[in-house]
Amino acid sequence: MKVSVAGRLPMEKEKIKEFAGKVMSDLSGGMAAGLAYVGAQTGLFQTLSGQGPMTMENVIEKSGLQPRYVEEWLKGMVCAEYLQYDVDNETFELPDELGFLLASEGTDHYMGGLLHSLPMMLSVAPRVSDAFINGGGVPFEDYGQDGILAIDLMNRGLYEQRFVSYWLKSMPTVYEKLTAGGRVLDFGCGTGHATLTMADAFAKSQFIGLDIDPTSIEQACKNAQDAGLTGNLNFVQGTFSDLEPGQQFDLITTCDCIHDLTDPVGVLKKLCELLSADGTVFIIEPKVADSLTENINPIGALYYGMSVFHCMTQSLAAGGPGLGTCLGPSGMESLVKQAGFNSFEVLELKSQMTLFYAVRH
Structure with missing residues (x-):
């Protein structure tokens, strides 16, 4: 279906929706990368790495960070699919494979350096x-x-x-x-x-x-x-x-x-x-x-x-x-x-x- 906009040639409605989705996806990815930077910078990935499922209270206590910030970060990382969430037990888990990449500073497979480069x-x-x-x-x-x-x-x-x-x-x-x-x-x-x-x-x-x-x-x-x-x-x-x-x-x-x-x-x-x-x-x-x-x-x-x-x-x-x-x-x-x-x-x-x-x- 084509739509007309004043002063423009007719455009494909589905393509408009497709590109709107791409822009939103890129914006979402940028925010996810920002949250991941915080996880690397504050040690939250290290806190979660190799621990299996953790409650929010466990993460807050083990990290020693501010509770409200940790809560929002955990939820954001679940939405970004960096963390797995068990709805029944209300636990958060960092997959081992992701910990391999983000909780491994000093190795040849650490990707946290790329995250650190973004804010800079x-x-x-x-x-x-x-x-x-x-x-x-x-x-x-x-x-x-x-x-x-x-x-x-x-x-x-x-x-x-x-x-x-x-x-x-x-x-x-x-x-x-x-x-x-x-x-x-x-x-x-x-x-x-x-x-x-x-x-x-x-x-x-x-x-x-x-x-x-x-x-x-x-x-x-x-x-x-x-x-x-x-x-x-x-x-x-x-x-x-x-x-x-x-x-x-x-x-x-x-x-x-x-x-x-x-x-x-x-x-x-x-x-x-x-x-x-x-x-x-x-x-x-x-x-x-x-x-x-x-x-x-x-x-x-x-x-x-x-x-x-x-x-x-x-x-x-x-x-x-x-x-x-x-x-x-x-x-x-x-x-x-x-x-x-x-x-x-x-x-x-x-x-x-x-x-x-x-x-x-």
Whole structure:
């Protein structure tokens, strides 16, 4: 059935209802994600994890949180289908499979980091909207400690449990070189978890973590001290000019970083200069396809949102190209070839959300 609206062409009534349902579903999902963020932030998922059915009073007592807030959160999570509700016994239960994902901080399957990223990104939505009109963007440092924490929570477990044992091991020559003793630069190291994981695994190699953000480097140094790993690594806050001159590296790693840069080709050219003749640049980037139509899925929508509210806007804020989160393999290959590299390989590593590249002279 078609309906007519003044000044518009006739529209399908069923399609209007369909799109109204989609908007409501997206709004509901946003609120559910917000409630899930609260569950991760306050420890409510931990409270419920592995406990089986719990009464509301049990949850309130065990969590130590404010009763009225806990009550409303529990009911909201039931409606969002995060919690199971037994109407006869009035109990709430977190399925073990969901606890595996949301009450597992520090593991390679923890999804709470993504939840932590949402408030941080959406808090700058008014400023991003203004940038649509007036240009510019939101600099990285304006996301503050919340931004650093969200990135840390998203990546730490993955780096600690997969970086060496799976990702680097997929490159036997690199793995053997580091075992024997090599030099490694972790460019854009953030809070240093990838650097620390490598330094712990390869005692004979030397590692430098480089990042321009002083708060991230301060946390990286603290993480190194807490882990007792200071003998074969050093964290440097600054740019390439802050490295000792004349250094060459057998491995250069850069994790979820290239697409954020203000001068990606210039940085890659410098990495090419710093790489030893038989060295490798290991690049980690978000997993998206080159074709827009292949990205019409929940991960594609998530990554384009992250691009607008974080990755792209911070590059544009500094006068960069704003490559954004969804660069894709062809875009990355074009950048590395412009920088002077000749070898570009997409590594066949299993991951739902990440692409891995090996780049060589």
